[in-house]
Amino acid sequence: MTAVPDRPKRPDSSGDPATARPVLTAPELARVVDRMAHELLEKTGGGADVVLLGIPTRGASLARRLAARITAFEGVGIPIGSLDITLYRDDLRLKSPRALEPTALPPGGIDGKLVVLVDDVLFSGRTVRAALDALADLGRPRAVQLAVLVDRGHRELPIRADYVGKNIPTSLRESVHVQLTEHDGQDAVLLGSAEAGREGR
Amino acid sequence: MSWVLKDVLLYGEGDPVDVLLTDGRIAEIGNGLGAEESLEGAGLVLLPGLVDLHTHLREPGREDAETVASGTLAAALGGFTAVHAMANTDPVADTAGVVEQVWRLGQEAGHCDVAPVGAVTVGLGGEEMAELGSMADSAAHVRVFSDDGRCVSDASLMRRALEYVKAFDGVMAQHAQEPRLTVGAQMNEGVNSSKLGLGGWPAVAEEAIIARDCILAGHVGSRVHICHVSTAGSVELIRWAKEKGWDVTAEVTPHHLLLTDDLAATYDAVFKVNPPLRTQVDVDALRQALADGTIDCVATDHAPHALEDKETEWGAALPGMTGLETALSVVAQTMVETGLLTWRQVAERLSETPARIGRLDGHGRPLAVGEPANLCLVDPGARWTVDPAAMASRSRNTPFAGRTLPARVVATFLRGRATVLDGKPA
Amino acid sequence: MKRHLLSAADLSRDDALLVLDTAEELAAVAERATVKKLPTLRGRTVVNLFFEDSTRTRTSFELAAKRLSADVINFSAKGSSVSKGETLKDTALTLEAMGSDAVVIRHSWSGAPVNLARWVRGSVINAGDGTHEHPTQALLDAFTMRQRLGRLEGLRVTIVGDVLHSRVARSNVLLLHTLGAEVTLVAPPTLLPVGVEAWPAEVSYDLDAVLPKSDVVMMLRVQRERMGAAYFPSPREYSRRYGLDVRRAAALKDDTIVMHPGPMVRGMEIAPEVADGPRSTIVAQVANGVSVRMAVLYLLLGGSEPAIGASAHTGDHDRTERTDA
Structure with missing residues (x-):
């Protein structure tokens, strides 16, 4: 009777990965995450007061991976959480309502912390804008930074990332698929052609 | 003016014949006849003009919903040459004055004859008997008495009325509804009402009154006519009363022959009617009863209502459906196309029998030379789609809107004068 | 396509679970957030059209809509033209002119929300219609x-009281059946509708x-007006046979919960000790009402297309459908 949004999928997995070409392989992706972890430690003075908040679905997984690598490198535990931004999106009127993803804050909360938002792909910047609004309703961090695995350009808002895994210049007709083992059975970043009517990232 | 109806089938039977109408009567039946006006009738069925025992014309009082003129035009378009106008007007038709007014309005409009029904009790109040004799003796010549819309529920009063009307060969037409069992009733009581949260109108509320009144009629030797029978149980009771030899007659409406209470799920009040639409089991029993004669006739219970009384919440809406312009077609669909009745039997159930029950002279007569030319010419093969806006009734509350029905009235003649030609007012 | 929530039967199992899951997230958001207001329905207008007094339900919907930043217009029958003989249809056309995105309707006549859905462009949410x-x-x-x-599947739910007149019972039977629970209705036979045997529920008098x-x-609440209408001899006898008193509550399993849609008649259908006891979810029900209504509003209005609800009632029903086929 009714179209129910697929719960585990986000529109950022659109396009047909089968026809897409890889721009990051699994080992490359792992190296990129390692580098981001190092950069993060460096820029935040060893990760003190840092909270990683991943934007579901893949951003949350990336946040977990970054935290795990930081622990592996420095032996410090970084609090992690997830932040669903669906209710703050500015494109709600353009699509069917989506099922909500979990938001989970670490026990210490975010007040006074350096919150690093983690997402898979930075594109228009609207997701980050929504995340900043959502964050403001949850508390008052000391500062907010942004970490993304892929920056594909085409910003529509004055937003830039503090940590970028890989810059991939794209055409608007292309789409970027980040695949992670937890969700897709393999690690890869694929570049394909965006399907009409679906959201490429 | 004289008319000849060429190549028509009398009662839908036999060989095509010409029927000559002069001076308000059937002058000749044969072949190769001629007259001033001629109507090509090949393939058409000629029936005696239909007679409705149960029509609400709403005048006086609710002329916004219907007038005698608009209602009788609708009747003529439906093939009727006589209708009985129910008494629940404002003022109520409970005196000789009111029934004569209605009768006269019918004469003036000239679309079909109007036989007023007299109220049984003053103001339909259910307590004090109206002056039935005065209405019988009036120019309106009332023979059918009914508080329709309300039940004469007081057993003693019903008994007295049944006895009283014997003096002038009247008949008590009962709206069978035990009032205490139908407080807050909105639709048939059953599975659908339980789900829809609408107050139930149980079959027993109809059947209990029918049983009582049949026994009363038998006891005092009078005539009782059961209006708009709607349940399978009622059919059994009437069959039993007839077997006893009591003078019991009954009518069924076209809507109860076709529609069920499933339609209430729309909460569209166009399907709200009293008695309510019942179940398919009831529909099947009613068709069978009409076919085997347990139910004597079809009556429309044409009940026009203004838009604001229908386009509202189900519970706030008034019950009733229009029916004059669709009656014959619904009977054709439910009874003729199903093989339950022939056109000859349709003539009996929709003309001859109701005319006899209402003691109407000049209607429901045989298609024979010398008889009054009250006739209805039907195209049995036509199919048409019901459009409420295209109807002559002032009201739009037909439950058949959008349905495609068989059989169309082509022409109606009232004492030799065409009231309807080519399916339109003449 | 416009969608409505007119009946619990409008919800498929997936729909119903989506509402519950969404409500759960929204409840969590409300618990976490320092700012309770979400921007989700900014610029949308929700009309509360209440033809029947119900401060609780109206407030719950109002709070739900406001937490999602919708504009709320309260249109109560009292003091408006509705009480001056204006028809439901006139009211509907007025609301249309105001440009409402959703109408939350409470009405004393069964089916009024279905009627309304035919006359307005926005979504209609049934906040209780008649019985x-x-x-x-x-x-x-x-x-x-x-x-x-922790679950609904296989849960044994007993609904006790005036089922005949209860819109809560009807919606609960439909929804719980959809969600896999087993419902038993317990009432004096006079307060069960004829036709209840066709409901997806067991019936018991004991x-x-x-x-x-x-x-x-x-x-379920037993309304005062039923007492004078011979549905049962006296409040005392009703209470003795169908009330949840302390003795009966003691017969319940340890983790059995006691619910009441409110408002309660304490001492009649439920003893105060039970209503205020640890089994009682009555306070939680009120709080959860806001989250669930936020979920419904979000899923119906949050996007270009509603994610839940029925569209079947809205179009003209198929009048050409033949019942004698």
Whole structure:
């Protein structure tokens, strides 16, 4: 009777990965995450007061991976959480309502912390804008930074990332698929052609 | 003016014949006849003009919903040459004055004859008997008495009325509804009402009154006519009363022959009617009863209502459906196309029998030379789609809107004068 | 396509679970957030059209809409043209002119929301119609059951009281059946509708026999006006046979919960000790009401297309459908 949004999928997995070409392989992706972890430690003075908040679905997984690598490198535990931004999106009127993803804050909360938002792909910047609004309703961090695995350009808002895994210049007709083992059975970043009517990232 | 109806089938039977109408009567039946006006009738069925025992014309009082003129035009378009106008007007038709007014309005409009029904009790109040004799003796010549819309529920009063009307060969037409069992009733009581949260109108509320009144009629030797029978149980009771030899007659409406209470799920009040639409089991029993004669006739219970009384919440809406312009077609669909009745039997159930029950002279007569030319010419093969806006009734509350029905009235003649030609007012 | 929530039957199992899951997230958001207001429905207008007094339900919907930043217009029958003989249709056309995106309607006549849905462009949400349905109450009840007991599938739910006149019972039976719970209705036979045998529920006249097997006991309100209409001889006898008193509550399993849609008649259908006891979810039901209604509003209005609800009632029904086929 009714179209129910697929719960585990986000529109950022659109396009047909089968026809897409890889721009990051699994080992490359792992190296990129390692580098981001190092950069993060460096820029935040060893990760003190840092909270990683991943934007579901893949951003949350990336946040977990970054935290795990930081622990592996420095032996410090970084609090992690997830932040669903669906209710703050500015494109709600353009699509069917989506099922909500979990938001989970670490026990210490975010007040006074350096919150690093983690997402898979930075594109228009609207997701980050929504995340900043959502964050403001949850508390008052000391500062907010942004970490993304892929920056594909085409910003529509004055937003830039503090940590970028890989810059991939794209055409608007292309789409970027980040695949992670937890969700897709393999690690890869694929570049394909965006399907009409679906959201490429 | 004289008319000849060429190549028509009398009662839908036999060989095509010409029927000559002069001076308000059937002058000749044969072949190769001629007259001033001629109507090509090949393939058409000629029936005696239909007679409705149960029509609400709403005048006086609710002329916004219907007038005698608009209602009788609708009747003529439906093939009727006589209708009985129910008494629940404002003022109520409970005196000789009111029934004569209605009768006269019918004469003036000239679309079909109007036989007023007299109220049984003053103001339909259910307590004090109206002056039935005065209405019988009036120019309106009332023979059918009914508080329709309300039940004469007081057993003693019903008994007295049944006895009283014997003096002038009247008949008590009962709206069978035990009032205490139908407080807050909105639709048939059953599975659908339980789900829809609408107050139930149980079959027993109809059947209990029918049983009582049949026994009363038998006891005092009078005539009782059961209006708009709607349940399978009622059919059994009437069959039993007839077997006893009591003078019991009954009518069924076209809507109860076709529609069920499933339609209430729309909460569209166009399907709200009293008695309510019942179940398919009831529909099947009613068709069978009409076919085997347990139910004597079809009556429309044409009940026009203004838009604001229908386009509202189900519970706030008034019950009733229009029916004059669709009656014959619904009977054709439910009874003729199903093989339950022939056109000859349709003539009996929709003309001859109701005319006899209402003691109407000049209607429901045989298609024979010398008889009054009250006739209805039907195209049995036509199919048409019901459009409420295209109807002559002032009201739009037909439950058949959008349905495609068989059989169309082509022409109606009232004492030799065409009231309807080519399916339109003449 | 416009969608409505007119009946609990409008919700498929997936729909219903989506509402409950969404409500759960929204409840968590409300608990976490320092700012309770979400921007989700900014610029949308929700009309509360209440033809019947119900401060609780109206406030719950109002709060739900406001937490999602919708503009709320309260249109109550009292003091408006509705009480001056304006028809429901006139009111509907007025609301259309105001440009409402959703109408939350409470009405004393069964089916009025179905009628309204034919006359307005926005979504219609049934907030209780006559003795028909109250789907958001059923959703919040299911939400509360899942919250307390962790599941709905296979749950044995006993609904006790005036089923005949209860819109809460009708919606709960439909929704709980959809969600896989087993419902038993317990009432004096006079307060069960003819036709109840076709409902997806068991029927019993014996409360004591059913209680020990119940995971949930939902007590329905017995309205004062029923007492004078011979549905039962006296409040005392009703209470003795169908009331949830302390003795009966003791027969319940340890984790059985007791629900009541409110407002309660204390001492009549439920003893104060039970209503205020640890089994009682009555306070939680009120809080959950806001989350569930936020979920319904979000899923109906949050996007270009509603994610839940029925569209079948809205178009002209198929009048060409032949019942004699």
